[in-house]
Amino acid sequence: MEELTLKELEIAIKLRKEGKLKESNEILINLVNEYPDDPMINYQCAWSFDSLVLEKNAIQYYEKAISIGLPDKELRGAYLGLGSTYRALGQYEESQEVFKDGLVKFPQDKAMKVFYAITLYNLKEYSKAMEILLYTIAQTSIDENIKNYKKAIEFYSDKLDEIW
Known part of the structure; x- marks a missing residue:
């Protein structure tokens, strides 16, 4: 350039x-x-x-x-931007595909996981959306009460519909 x-x-x-x-x-x-x-x-x-x-x-x-x-930092931003743009336009399936592709390349990107969960919510995949959000909260929160219950939150993240 x-x-x-x-x-x-x-x-x-x-x-x-x-x-x-x-x-x-x-x-x-x-x-x-x-x-x-x-x-x-x-x-x-x-x-x-x-x-x-x-x-x-x-x-x-x-x-x-x-x-x-693009370099990784900008590529992450482009996946997040494109996925969010499709979601904002109501093109949820396209959004889901973009986020899936982005998460293959950047599996540890917490922000992308959260935006992916929002798309899953729009697709009425509520359980999977909640699982991703709960797990991400448990992994990233600095709140002492969340940290105290981290294992329980992670455990229940994919068991929200189970009754014991």
Whole structure:
């Protein structure tokens, strides 16, 4: 990537962080038109559309960024962004597939697991959604009461419908 392009990308990201979403998006659209095969520009362009609540516009850029290849940190974000975008649009099956693919690549990603659980809820897979959420809470909570009952929460996470 040329130095000027990298500078423009940095400016667009800075503008997004400052809440200047439209200005950021305009720069990113220009960049993606000039460098359509750059995965980072596609990823940032997708993110900019999500920030503007224009999820439908984000999909093609997330998909392209993922297919071209991104460094792990950005790839995680792209899977999470694309899966969440599909979910927000009511495309739950597509969301589920994206999260499944993402979790194959990043099985320890707790945030992706939580967003996957939200999609499972939308698909009326309540037991599996609760299992993932309970297990994730047990694994990540710093709350002393949760920590005290960690083993019980983990044990019951996949047994919510059982009666003893």
